[in-house]
Amino acid sequence: MQMYTCFCRLKVTGFKDGMHANSSKETTRDLEAFTRVVEEEILQIPEPTDEYARKYKQPPAYFTPDGERLEKNITVLQNRIVFLFEGGQFIWPGIRIGHKTLVKNTFGRGDLVLETISMTPLVFSVEEFLRDDEIDIILELSMPHLAPSGVTLQDGHENRPATDWRTSTTYWLDSSSHPVVQDIDKRTADLVKVPISHQESVQVLRYEHTQHYDQHLDYFSAERHRNSLDVLKRIEYGYKNRMITVFWYMSDVAKGGHTNFARSGGLPRPSSNKDCSQGISVAPKKRKVVVFYSMLPNGEGDPMSLHAGCPVEEGIKLSGNKWVWNKPRSDDD
Secondary structure: OOOOOOOOEEEEEEEEOOOEEEEEEEEEOOHHHHHHHHHHHHOOOOOOOOHHHHHHOOOOEEEOOOOOEEOOOHHHHOOOOOEEEOOOOOOOOOOOOOOEEEEEEEOOOEEEEEEEEEOOOOEEEEOOOOOHHHHHHHHHHHHHHOEEOOOOOOOOOOOOOHHHOEOOEEEEEOHHHOHHHHHHHHHHHHHHOOOHHHEOOEEEEEEOEOOOEEEEOOOOOHHHHOOOHHHHHHOHHHOOOEEEEEEEEOOOOOEEOOEEEOOOOOOOOOOOOOOOOOOEEEOOOOOOEEEEEOEOOOOOEOHHHOEEEOOEEEOOEEEEEEEEEOOOOOOOO
């Protein structure tokens, strides 16, 4: 039996940022040759320069347009569009505001539609992600245990109370608490195309009249936690971080309680963190989720993902944060 190595030629055209064609080059179907041509010659992805990047930054990864990770089988690439993400994890392309992407066969809900509501930051809405019976179980498990919400304090804020920014109540509902929670974890992984191992437990939230959460970022900035060695180690100096927020709405709200993205479209940071007047605001709607990305495709945090939970003016807002990281989580995180 003889073994042959195929060095058939493969023409590759690169579109940096998914839009602008850099160049076309030919390469063999050898994995090493292919990745060198794409990453170094066509897209010119820089090598990590600092010690933490070299140690912790994920390598670029290839995906199909539907979010399937491509490993080492280069032969499947012929006549196909392939996404390369420098940050190593799949991100749904927004395309344009109003664009609808069909995500097929999500666990327990079948096909769901991601509708783009902002390109900068990248934000989607998904109707009917949750079921009423699921919401009932989650609230039954969580409501008796609510406590004032906390925040991770940045440098210079160590002595300030969490209520300076956030006045809701919270319960962290572990996925092991009920099969329904595990089902939603599976559905979340199907929706965002990132494994369950990257998810935090859901943070269940209750906002009563006037309660709010000021403008903030969900990812942890290494620059703003230089005095917190435990935080820096936990986030691997910024290279392990919250990548996606899937924000659940578990009630309708008579008035207020919107989720505001103040910098949508590239707007400057508002002068006050309590300001919900600029950018776009998403109204709470039971069973709906908002999906937004705190990290850019290159693996860096996106400061444009600044957002707020605006004050509830009438009624009660019941919601939940399901955070998905760019790397697997551990019990120590």
